[in-house]
Amino acid sequence: MEKQPRLLASQLFLKNSVFEVLLNGVLLTWKEIPDNKKVVSGSIHHPFKVGTSHSVSVSEILAVRELDVDGGTKDGRWQKMPQKLTEAYPYAFTVSYVERARQHRWRCSDVTFHCSEGALCQQWIQTIREQLTALTNRPKHLLVYINPYGGKQQGKCIYEQKVAPLFACASISTDVIVTENANHARDHLKTEAELKKYDGVVCVGGDGMFSEIVHGLVSRTQRDNGVDQNSLEEKLVPCTLRIGIIPAGSTDCICYATVGINDPVTSALHVIVGDSQPMDVCSVHHNNTFLRYSVSLLGYGFYGDVLADSERKRWMGPARYDFSGFKTFLTHHHYEGAVSFLPATDTLGTPRDKTRCRAGCFICQHDGQLYSGDSPEESKTAPDVSDREYEMGWGVVRGKFLAINAASMSCACPRSPKGLSPAAHLADGTTDLILVRKCSRFNFLRHLLRHTSKDDQFDMTFVEVHRVRRFRFTPRHCQNDSELDLRENGKQLFSQICRDHPACSCSPAYSSWNCDGEILPHAAIEVGVHCQLIKLFARGIEEQPLFEDLANPPCAL
């Protein structure tokens, strides 16, 4: 039989007032008691107005610790207590809990309750600890990778100063690896890491670092389960370990789109409370060979060119994206090819919806269930394609494109708070394929600027968007793409074409694919979405209280 959580109710002292404190297994509540209802003897003065009430969900309590009479906590932290209070109420305990601040930011707050009896104080500490121990979703032991060179190169300092103290407060133990080179984390996870020891993997860095963790974990899981990543028809086995992202990169788009802000403390608190957010992963293939996984943006044309240019300017830090973005906008290259795609016909949402993927998203729950079964075989995730969908067939769009973007999630980031596809879902098993046809520079600028305003970036004649499960891209000049390696032959082909058209301002034949911030070596690719292949220590973006939305209307450009 399931053990019922113990109920506790006492009158305790807090900030020189008497409070009715209640713990019921779900909530810890404290409410100031009017003078005539007090049982414990007199208050010193009333800094709070009578009736002040606070509630904290037990699931958002980080820790409880005893406070020494002299003001120090038993774990060494020091807290000042007024002398009168220490005399009358020599026992005290402090509860650390999550408090919500503005714009999805979480902070760790402390509240200290004072008791006159040592036994009562111990009872409170013990009962809160029991209820915290019963929360089985919380990680106890984590493997942490820090990229010391991501973003503004602050990863190590961010972890040591902001995150490690919180993990220690929540009694989470860690093994920390500061990476020594690119792919260090990926390869360690793939081959060496003793994954059984851990309840999750945390990366400190940007989207590129997160991508390393995804590649390491997904590849390891497939290898351990005998699944061949090279076959697009294979269903992949979901990863069991959750991934936490402590943002310390340049774009931090995965963190921003799953938490609502790129703030290290907020992300650390989501890890501590043991949140879980499933996420879709795209696998990218070329000629039946696996190339890479993608969780955010697969972009050809504009975003591929921005990335290719910005990689040569890493020394500029995060500003490289603005510089290369502006330069790429001015070059205004278009690329010819054919995009074939399998529309997601039985999902609830569409890319033009006004509703957004938020914490507890109904569409992700509904569509996620469509593509998972109960048996372990069935619950492998897929480039999920039902027979019915195959019958309905693929669509094809041929033409000249300024950009071909596949957004498996909104791709919201500080540069574009609503993202490339604002109505995309984190875990619905689909990706939004956005095709931006060749248009004037002015119109393309209007389209880009709409990423930063409330206007619909898809409501333009040269833009179309499809929610898909799979897609393929074949560049026009690709006679024998199996032989084509962009790095080797791409430049040759460009110069060939331009020699054929001297003095013209024609575009190169190929762009590159930007795959979550990495350049892919091939232009011709086939992509399939694997529904809910990984899980993050996040819960999706929480709805904001109405007054906050009104206080911060989206900027209209």
Ligand SMILES: Nc1ncnc2c1ncn2[C@@H]1O[C@H](COP(=O)(O)OP(=O)(O)OP(=O)(O)O)[C@@H](O)[C@H]1O
């Ligand atoms: N020790 C290291 N030395 C050099 N490169 C590293 C090291 N550790 C990781 N990397 C690589 O650095 C690249 C960039 O890292 P990261 O994603 O953390 O920052 P960013 O590129 O600035 O941010 P974003 O990806 O959000 O734009 C990643 O692709 C990762 O593979």
Ligand SMILES: CCCCCCCCCCCCC/C=C/[C@@H](O)[C@H](CO)NC(C)=O
């Ligand atoms: C000329 C004004 C242009 C304003 C346009 C703003 C549009 C910004 C949209 C940014 C979307 C970024 C999507 C994220 C992609 C990441 O995977 C990747 C790796 O961090 N980042 C980039 C920049 O490629």
Ligand SMILES: [Ca+2]
């Ligand atoms: Ca999706």
